[in-house]
Amino acid sequence: MTTPLAPSVESPLTTSAVERAIAFGIDITLLVENLRLTPTERVRRGQAMLDSVIALQAEIKVWRFRQAQSA
Amino acid sequence: MSVTNFQRLLALFAESNADCVIIGGLAAMVHGSAYVTYDVDVCYNRAPTNVEKICQALATVHPKLRGAPADIPFRLDPPTMLAGLNFTLDTDIGALDLLGEVSPFGEFSQVVQHAEEAELFGYQVRVLSLEALIEAKRAAGRQKDLLVIPELEALLELRKHPPE
Numbered sequence: 001m002t003t004p005l006a007p008s009v010e011s012p013l014t015t016s017a018v019e020r021a022i023a024f025g026i027d028i029t030l031l032v033e034n035l036r037l038t039p040t041e042r043v044r045r046g047q048a049m050l051d052s053v054i055a056l057q058a059e060i061k062v063w064r065f066r067q068a069q070s071a
Numbered sequence: 072m073s074v075t076n077f078q079r080l081l082a083l084f085a086e087s088n089a090d091c092v093i094i095g096g097l098a099a100m101v102h103g104s105a106y107v108t109y110d111v112d113v114c115y116n117r118a119p120t121n122v123e124k125i126c127q128a129l130a131t132v133h134p135k136l137r138g139a140p141a142d143i144p145f146r147l148d149p150p151t152m153l154a155g156l157n158f159t160l161d162t163d164i165g166a167l168d169l170l171g172e173v174s175p176f177g178e179f180s181q182v183v184q185h186a187e188e189a190e191l192f193g194y195q196v197r198v199l200s201l202e203a204l205i206e207a208k209r210a211a212g213r214q215k216d217l218l219v220i221p222e223l224e225a226l227l228e229l230r231k232h233p234p235e
Contacts, residue, residue, distance in 0.1 A: 021225035027105070031226055032234055034103035039189045039198075043077050046100040049107045054074050 072137070075165025078192050080111045083164070085194035087128035090116035092186045093198045094173055094207065099219060101189055102201045103226045106219055110166035114199075116179040117171050122152045125169070132162040175210040176203070201227050 022028055034042050077097060084091055093101065096108025115125055126148055134147045137159045145151075147158070156171035176182045185203035188195055199207065205223045208216040 017221070017224035017228040021221045024221040026222050026225060028225060028229075030105040031103055031222070031229055034105060035226070035229055035233070037103075039101045040191050042100055042103060043081075043097070043191060046097075046108065047077050050109065051074060053107055 072161050073163055073165050075110055075167075077111060077165075079164040080162075080167060081191055081194060081196060083128050083132065084113065084125075085196055087124045089124045089128060090118070090121045090179065090183075091125075091197070092179070092182050093196055094170065094182070094204070095168070098199045098204050099223060101191065101198050102204065102223070103230075104219065104222055106222065110168055112168040112170060114170045114173050114179055114182045116183075117153065119149060119153065122149045126152065129160075129162065129167075132164050134158075134160040134162045134167070137161040137166060173199075173207055175206060201230070 018028060021031075034045070037045065081093075091113040093111070094114050095110075095112030096104070096106065097111050099106060100108060115121065129147055135141075136143065136145050139145065147160070152158070152169075158169040160167045160169065172178050173182050176185060182199065182203075183197065185200050185206075186197040187200050189198045190196075201223060205220060205227065208220050208223065
């Protein structure tokens, strides 16, 4: 007995790009929300996300340094 | 390395009247992508007068080769830009990639034919169209480029057929 392969992202079984994106793990609600914004608002939001990522990376670096110090 | 300030980098190019097209992750963001991008990628016109404008504008933010040892001498001037093609830079206001060509389109004169005008922070700027961005990501073929294609294709579909 053979196990049928799961449909791939490129599978013709999935008919629309939105369906393929959902199957790929993309949160479509974020895209719908972004499309309601102006291009400037989208870039402002992207800037806020980048700033958060950079701040988080800096926090992780400090935390790792402290962990290494206390080990 | 400075955190990239999209508004300031866009303003720098717009105020210099340099001929360029926003491409890459920032173009995707302008079209509605939810992915985070760390830099600004532009395809620039390599006409000497335009290269001069870009060099003058960027001189104010001290461009350096990104990732290169600090002791390697580098000055972004027109002869340097015209001798090269693509430059991966770090500036006082963030990471900037200057590309002389974009696959599969070619140089600026071809890329600009696939650009749209967008208003960003009060400036009219050229941004690679969503359709062209998908083609460029596919042509680049790297894993990180291929991963964003499903999202870009979904954006294209949502733009054509907005949900009710």
